[in-house]
Amino acid sequence: MRRGGAVEAEGAPRPLVMSDVAALAGVSHQTVSRVVNGHPNVAPQTRERVERAIAELGYRPNIAARALVTGSTRTLGLVTVKIDQYGPAQTMIGLENAARAAGYSVSVSILDDATAAAMRDAIDTFVAQRVDGIVALSTYDDAAEALRALDPPVPLVAVQVGGGEDRPAVGVDQETGARLATRHLLGLGHRTVHHVAGPADSQEARGRIDGWRSELRAAGAPVPEELLRGDWTASSGYLAGKALAARIHGGEDITAVLTANDQMALGLLAALHQCGLRIPEDVSVVGFDDLPEAPYFTPPLTTVRQDFAELGRRGVQLVLARMNGQDLHPEPVPTALLVRSSTGPARVRT
Template sequence: MVAEVAGGRAPGLADVATRAGVSYQTVSRVINGHPSVAPLTRERVQRAIAELGYRPNRAARALVTGSSRTLGLVTVNIAQYGPAQTMIGLEKAARAAGYALSVTILDEATAEAMRTAVDDLVAHGVDAVVALSTYDDAADALSRLAPPVPLVAVQVGGADDRPAVAIDQEAGARMAVRHLLDLGHRTVHHLPGPADSQEARGRTDGWLAELGDAGAPVPDALPRGDWTPASGYAAGEALVARRRAGEEITAVFSANDQMSLGLLAALHEAGLSVPGDVSLIGFDDLPEAPYFVPPLTTIRQDFAELGRRGVDLLLGRLRGEDPHPEPVPPTLVVRASAGPPVGMAG
């Protein structure tokens, strides 16, 4: 509760100074964490702040310190699980570091929208900007921007002059394919994500690389999806048609869990069992994944760690450092949707 002072106004810096018996400058030093304050004096000021319920004025503090203690975030497709969880991870990490997060959500992943959003955040006085987008147009815009504050990217390819933090998409895809090959499948088919998504391409690259390292045949991919269950269902219909035409399809690596859900529905409607007829592995580890029928084997992304590393990267740039963080490693979560091909079980 904020105590009122004379005139019914909220307490200010001068009121804290009077209550603590110190100068205005000493209170300012305590609030801004300045080291040249005696411990007993610091304690007296902090007690006065608590008694009065004083809350620093962010705008005034920014004028004095040159810092708004606010980070800007530009993100696209927040309705999708991955971007939404990454935003939550970034917000928690920023709050833990003593920063607020100002968020701009773009309707479209275009270069113009990305440029405008970054300019608006800078105009509002943020200390630094983090951009979250895996789409090519937005990534290209980021590479061309030179704002007056640090700008880093999350889940999108970085550059020597602008490091990024990301989850290792290729490594996750390799884990999925290796697991299916180790179960005895001759090869693994792939349900890819959007062509203009760097995340989707990373997962496709990992699929191809692991098949190549294993000397396994590289089949034609299933029809490309757009991350939604509807596109996974359409890919499942195509899979069923190809099986009925005689193609051997016993294992599928899907680029995300939501498309896996649609694929499962199409296989079920066609009378094909999972994993009996077709094994399936997804990517993301949605909260609902353990409750799919069957429970979905998938690749888990650590979005909390991604957010922590993203904020650490921003703060390092603010300190004048040049960090180049390693990708966040994904993990394989084994459930019931993947098993040996028919004739090998047991």
């Protein structure tokens, strides 16, 4: 009798093995092994018969034993830092979905700090688990420094953090995204665009600063200092909004703001509203990320969308290519500007 993934005889149930699948499918043990390990030299009808038997029995291959035969556990290691924000969390989900679609499971290690020691420990653990490749997800400088110091015996690629020639990487085109947002605001007649930047040690934040400044310079517009450096949170955006409102009420001509992410834009909008400023009549605001809630802000937020699913797909594509000995250099993931109600024509100066 078959019951619950085991074969029952007169005594206690025993775990299913390949020979049980072979007996039900009417094939050899070796044929079942070829199907389980993805070997190409199996007739389609035979493969289908074996897969039906596997499904009927509820057989689960012994991953450790399969690794001894194939040298592959079909597992990727994912080490990530500080996923309490929307972007890193969605990127991690995108990577996991893409890995699953490629037939790989994912082992995840979440670090509180991207120190070299913590990164080394996480990667050493993955190597001990015999993962086939490792993806490091972060945007911070300390993570980049830690990665540069590591040379594991399995392919290691970086996502959202600069790789350099010694470490293949894939990320989002932050600079173009910021340029799109700045160009949009200038096109509405704003004399210049101010910026609420992200953390100083974030490569993503610096990419957005570079794009904002480059577009202002290209347009011949004044390049102001950043209004404030936030920490990606709504509370830091709120503080920036309070400081901004005080400057506007003090007579400064500030009519357009690019915030480094949507969460800071949310805090900024709340502060401006509390200080009696209208959006977009007095100040136009653009965010970055396209949070699911962004269309429901008051007013709905104009923002730069990042395709985290595509970022995950390219990250997995990159590590699989390295595992196969291919020298792949994927293009940055493009961004798109979504125009909503938080931006409008510059107010007429009197």
